Amino acid sequence: MRHSPDLKHDMLKSIIIILDLLDEIGRTPPAGVELVPTLTKTMARSVVLSSNSSLLPREAHEAREETPRASGGGAPEQADERVGGDTGEEEEEPMEVEDGEDSDVDEDDNEMSMDEMSGEAPIVNTVSPAAPSPKPVAPKPFEYGPGMMCEDGNGKKILPIGDYMLLIARVVETMMTQSPSQRFTDEFIQSGGMQKIMKLCHLPCITNESTHSTYITTIANIVKHIVDFCHVIDSKIFFHFCDIFNQGEEIGLSEYGTQGKTGEFPLIWLRDTSPDPKTYTISPAMTARNLKMKEFDVEQKSKKIWIDEQSDSLKVEWECGLLSSFPSKWLQIRNPSDQEARKRRRKVYLFPEDTWGNEEIEKRLKRFSYEEFMNNDRVMHDFLEAVCIDGIAVLKGAEKGKKGAVEAIGKRIGMIKRTHFGTVFEVSLKADASNMAYASNSELPFHTDFPSLSHPPQLQMLHMLRSAEEGGNSLFVDGFHVAEQLRKENPKVFRILTTHSMEYIEEGYDVHDIDGKTIRFDYDMCARHKVIRLNDEGVVNKIQFGNAMRSWFYDCEPSKVQDVYRAMKTFTDHCYQPRNMLKFRLEDGDTVLWANQRLLHTRDAFKNAPGESRTLTGCYFDWDIVKSRVRHLRDKLSLEQNQPSA
DSSP states (O other), rough: OOOOOTTHHHHHHHHHHHHHHHHHHHHSTTTTTOOOOOHHHHHTTTOOOOTTTTOOGGSSSSSEEEHHHSSSTTOOOOOOOOOOOOOOOOOOOOOOOOTTTOOOOOTTTOEOOOOHHSSSSSOOOOOOOOOOOOOOOOOOOOOOTTTTOOOTTTEEEEEOOOHHHHHHHHHHHHHHHHHHHHHHHHHHHHHTHHHHHHHHOOOOOOOOOOOHHHHHHHHHHHHHHHHHHHEEEGGGGGEEEEEEESSSSSEEEESSSSSEEEEEEEEHHHHHTTTTTTTTEEEETEEEEEOGGOOOTOOEEEEEEEEETTTTTEEETTTTTTTTEHHHHHHHHOOOOOOOHHHHHHIIIIIOOOOOHOOOHHHHHOEEEEHHHHHOHHHHHHHHHHHHHSSSSEEEEEOTTTTTTHHHHHHHOOOOOOOOBBSEEEEETTTOOSSHHHSSSSSSOOOOOOTTSSSSEEEEEEEEEESSSSSEEEEEEEEHHHHHHHHHHHHHHHHHHHHHHHEEEEEEEEEEEEEEEEEEEEEEEEEEEEEEEEEEESSSEEEOOOGOOOOOOOHHSSSHHHHHHHHHHHHHHHHHHTTTEEOOOOOOOEEEETHHHEEEEEOOOOOOOOOOEEEEEEEEHHHHHHHHHHHHHHHHHHHOOOOOOO
């Protein structure tokens, strides 16, 4: 579809053609065809069109052969609502509301006829006496356009062009899908009307051989293209206000857009989040609220609330004299009554985890070029995002055998977390080992690092300097995935592991080279953790387990100790099930970063080549640093996942 200024005019012509065709269908329905021309006011939302509107080319048609309407704006005569003017007593069923539509209208709500939808004055059944004729009101010119607010002759707010097109599409689609006549569809296509619309919308024309379903799909695609383009040429269509329907402690806004939602915004929340210099300090170096809670009047009220259509914003004048302006886009993103907006905030800003078993992770484990990571911000973002979602990702292709890769990656990401093993550590066999990984080339058990710390590092990174001649493969298991398996398959074990805290101890010393000096650091670490930790909503959010550091102490009655051991064994057995494990080999120059409080890791036994030793370097990070970097990159690169901080 072309993007040109005259497309607005083409869109208008497309709507006129569709309305003309609908009018013709309603006037002369084929014999034997039962049309369903009504739809509820819920679906129609608040579409109101003036019968004097210049948008609707009714003057191009002959007068409808039906009972004349009362002139001068008087009450309409009695007539059947069914398009075509048949007089029958059988009532038509209202069209069912699709999933996702608003349901705040009673089931017996009045229906809106095709005449109302197409702009004609409504014809309704009535048994009440005719009301006195109101004083005629001079009609206002009808304005149209994406993102514009329109009024009819009585000053009634109406929906702009994009949303009206969606409603027209629903009517056409309903009539076609519920019509039993294939001939009717064929004749409609052959009349050439659809080709006109296709040409105006710059879409491929359907042929006379097109099927009934193709026609229905095409009409929907026409509207989608037009409305999508409305979004391109005027972003206001996403969140343009129709009315303020409440001004109590919450401001209620009705709006139009692709989903036609409403918004409820607490008045005190609007004052607290007002995007103005008196409320917020926003600069490249800092974003902070200036309001002091001890001075903040949480009962303050507004003096005036209105919608400024020129700036497409909500304006609030407060009792203190401050004037706040809330752009529609600003409110759309932050709408506290929109469940989807709240969900996006939780999952996009705070990051979702996508748990996995062997089958899933074998297909989607992300691997990136080390050089591209170091030089391309988008690659760095994608790598770190993969770690946030999958809990693991790999960098490949650093210079083999060269030290310094861990420091370089750490500097690129942010601050490395220092532990009692130092900032950057080396893993290789040592005679005086301070860790099980240094003590033997035999297989290690699945574990998370540092269960002996009250606040263990949340991520770990290892870089392969020199791989083993044989073996030494890396193994990972998603502890969140295993926990959910236990929740379903063995609730008793799940309950024990989520309620009983295990004690871990780590005693010893490590030697560090600091500023050219060898320094020995002695430690005696002790902490308690549940193997599976849940958040307030019952969702697994931390795994902590290390059999090598598990203490002798069990803070429970002796009669329950056996069950604790059974639970630990069951958890471990699940970790080693092939359906749960990821296994791969780190080659020289490869780096792996993973979530230490989600994934358990180990390596299998290995054999070194003569005169060589399997050697890795590594470090730790916390999520705060990693996720901060991701958010910064999303803002810097203007990625769609970016969300505002204030």
